[in-house]
Amino acid sequence: MASPKYLTGDKPGIDAFIDQFDTFLFDCDGVLWSGDHLFPHVPETIDMLRKRGKQLVFVTNNSTKSRSDYKKKFDKVGITANEEEVFGSSYSAAIYISRIMKLQAPKNKVFVLGETGVEQELASEGIPFLGGTDEKLRREMNDDDFKNLANGSALDPDVAVVLTGLDFHPSYLKYSLGFAYIRKGAHFLATNIDSTLPNAGSLFPGAGSISAPLVEAAGRPPLALGKPSQAMMDAIEGKFKFDRKKACMVGDRLNTDIQFGIEGGLGGTLAVLTGVSKKEDFLAEGAKVVPSAYVDQLGDLVG
């Protein structure tokens, strides 16, 4: 496999690299910002790409935020972007359910383990849902719950899908409900299965960890609709209609972002070193996932 080209400080190299592509897909956290900290020269880099006529898509596995939540974040940190350019894993899951599964009402309800991001995107596609942020499900299980879940009377017969994202309010009742629906034959989907969530300079349990009780109890994994699942790439291509050979994925994680671009057959991938993966990870002998090029930080493209 060819070595990745190091572009920081190489203006002609940067220009030649950018000229190869019509479309740039960006991971957000670890690329544009870390939490509330915006990386240097990111707004200028985005503006430069827009001026050169590039199509931009912001692709995030964060399931807790909807596209409109993301738009607010872009506005707050000062990056020019519109809601339609954002493609999150919750939206990816909603599109998959509405446009690919095409379930017929009324047997099209989704039981959600997740936060408002999932709910808003399901609503935007007109998909009925239950669970999610319903505070009534944060209570203790009692003997009647056990009985009514066992005999099925506590279950909605129209639930066809269990969709798990990152839920900051897990409960034994929610897990029991999700498990009962899966046992009754519901499709099992996940917005994403990242095991950890970077925050405050440390790691916390991610969507893949918080949904693990359902995976363990059911004895099978969900279909994941976030990176690096190619179901997400298909959904992005379906919406944005770009030429994969003229598209580049930009990200900080080899095993999600860069792998996502390579497996999707994109023309190129660009790694940044402001997030999870280190250059040693892809420069090492025998590295499995290697980007086409890398920069120390995204802003080096205008640096």
Add this chain to the structure above:
Amino acid sequence: MASPKYLTGDKPGIDAFIDQFDTFLFDCDGVLWSGDHLFPHVPETIDMLRKRGKQLVFVTNNSTKSRSDYKKKFDKVGITANEEEVFGSSYSAAIYISRIMKLQAPKNKVFVLGETGVEQELASEGIPFLGGTDEKLRREMNDDDFKNLANGSALDPDVAVVLTGLDFHPSYLKYSLGFAYIRKGAHFLATNIDSTLPNAGSLFPGAGSISAPLVEAAGRPPLALGKPSQAMMDAIEGKFKFDRKKACMVGDRLNTDIQFGIEGGLGGTLAVLTGVSKKEDFLAEGAKVVPSAYVDQLGDLVG
């Protein structure tokens, strides 16, 4: 592998089988009872074995109940037993921590994901603990929690072990605390890793499912102290001093109870068909876990 002997209705066969053993280890749920339903002739079977001078041990993976809780259950359903004959996975874990790990105070605290059964057994061995049923940990995570977990100020520096059992009150805060302690180097133990919990004639998430977020986030499994882990057999032998060749494990689950007895080198195993496994499971060609003998129900031994 020899076919298991079917003993129901075979009085001479039953007598010969019982005579081989001095000690009987019993699984409880699915063998003696199911929930609050006592199976027929169980008290008489237990009394018969006592009259014949057998040593009895009740071995359960249920981590939510302590030995004294179990004693109350035996009294309630009318089976003669004393607390010292009960050996649960919480007690097994407490013994492992106090007598095998032998951690030195003050660096011997245990962070618990579990219920009072775990706490009572840790207390009985004099092990300090936190987490568990502490209601303050059932609340929402806030930004300060993220920050204080990341910088370590929310962590007790004396925690040396994270012990997970079945917790009916999981929270993102508890999972984040457990994960943070594991990342800081705490030993990772589980009372048991049963993926499901039978209740009300159905299945619910078990200890192995509720602890799965920590396994997924940490990227490694805990040391499990319940069946079929041989750490539990060693602890039982250490306490009850029996001859393995003259001992028989009685249970309803092939992949926990029967496997536990076979891997422990016991003289025999007896399957009952009142629980999870069916006779087809061990009579099938190529079955991997096969008991020495089986009865339709435990009470058939006096039937």
